Amino acid sequence: MMRMKKNRSNRRPGVILWLSYITAGVCFLVSVFFLYRIFGDYNRNRQIYQKVKEEYTRPTEETKEEAKEAATPSKAKEPQLQVDLKGLKENYPDVAAWLYIPEVLSYPVMYSGDNERYLDHAYNGQKDKAGSLFLDQNDHPDMTDRHMIIYGHNMKDGSMFGRLKEYLRDRDFVSAHPYFYLYNGKEELRYRIVSCRQVEMTDDVYTVYGKDDLGYETFARKIIGLDDENSNKQTVTLSTCSVTDQRFIITGLQDN
Numbered sequence: 001m002m003r004m005k006k007n008r009s010n011r012r013p014g015v016i017l018w019l020s021y022i023t024a025g026v027c028f029l030v031s032v033f034f035l036y037r038i039f040g041d042y043n044r045n046r047q048i049y050q051k052v053k054e055e056y057t058r059p060t061e062e063t064k065e066e067a068k069e070a071a072t073p074s075k076a077k078e079p080q081l082q083v084d085l086k087g088l089k090e091n092y093p094d095v096a097a098w099l100y101i102p103e104v105l106s107y108p109v110m111y112s113g114d115n116e117r118y119l120d121h122a123y124n125g126q127k128d129k130a131g132s133l134f135l136d137q138n139d140h141p142d143m144t145d146r147h148m149i150i151y152g153h154n155m156k157d158g159s160m161f162g163r164l165k166e167y168l169r170d171r172d173f174v175s176a177h178p179y180f181y182l183y184n185g186k187e188e189l190r191y192r193i194v195s196c197r198q199v200e201m202t203d204d205v206y207t208v209y210g211k212d213d214l215g216y217e218t219f220a221r222k223i224i225g226l227d228d229e230n231s232n233k234q235t236v237t238l239s240t241c242s243v244t245d246q247r248f249i250i251t252g253l254q255d256n
Contacts, residue, residue: 045130045159048122053106056088057081057098081106085185092123096141098183099133099150099238104163109150109182110134111141119153130160138208143184146216147209147235154240154248161240167196167250180252182236191236191252195224198242199249205237224251 060082083098088108096111110118110132118134121127135141136149152161166173174196182189199205204223209216220231234254242248 045122045128045155048124048126048128049107049159052088052108052123056084057106081181083183085183089185092125094118095123096135097143097185099180100183101177101180104177105159105161107133107152107160111139113137115151130155133160136206136208140210143182143189144211145208145234146211146213147207147219147237149206149208149237149239151239154242161238164238164240164250165242165248167193168198168248179255180236180238180250189234189254190256192255193250194226194235194253195249195251197249198246201245201247203247205249205251206239224253226253 058081081100083100085095085098088098089095092108094110094112095108097109098107099109100106108123110123111134112118115134115137118132120129120131122130123132131153133150133152136151139145139148154160154165155162167177174193178193180191180193182191204219207219207223209219217231220226220233220235221228224235226233226235230253235251236254237249237251239247239249
């Protein structure tokens with residue numbers, strides 16, 4: 001009697017199937033690991049900045065009349081925040097100011113004299129992928145320059161400058177948040193947002209003008225688009241990443 005040879009090829013699909021399961025499982029575990037790290041970074045960043053907000057800021061108590069005025073569409077909503085910038089600077093000397101957009105963002109602004117340090121360090125010096133908001137290296141930390149630039153990462157969870165892109169996407173958002181505020185330790189300065197756009201990294205808007213620099217008014221008219229009446233007022237540009245080789249900026253004109 002002839003013995004039938006076993007067809008070994010029938011086993012191959014099973015082996016291939018198991019290998020595909022194993023490969024898919026490994027890919028899944030690797031993805032979970034990286035997602036865990038990403039969300040871990042986000043959570044760590046939130047905790048770091050929640051701590052500084054709790055220690056050095058507090059809401060301002062408003063009267064009923066102020067609350068009524070703030071709810072009126074014709075009235076600009078004033079920030080409801082008090083900042084102990086002096087105490088913050090005593091512990092963290094690189095702090096230059098506090099930037100605040102009601103209901104959008106609230107962070108210290110750092111200055112180190114370079115544009116590298118706070119790309120990946122929090123205000124307390126701790127290594128952090130989200131970094132900090134920081135002044136351009138050519139600015140002066142006393143916040144007296146005629147045109148200043150503040151940088152921040154465009155974080156996917158909306159932290160740092162992650163929500164600035166909403167100014168470009170949503171007109172209602174612009175109407176609801178027309179100002180940003182800077183606390184420099186001496187006074188609160190309000191800036192009316194006058195420009196929202198995407199620019200190249202080499203755009204002339206990335207020019208810092210000191211308080212005594214010539215040519216600022218021409219810059220303010222030509223690059224920022226201000227009229228003659230406002231071309232001598234201080235401006236601040238907030239800058240974050242957009243698409244490849246571009247940046248998203250909003251520029252504010254001092255309004256008080």
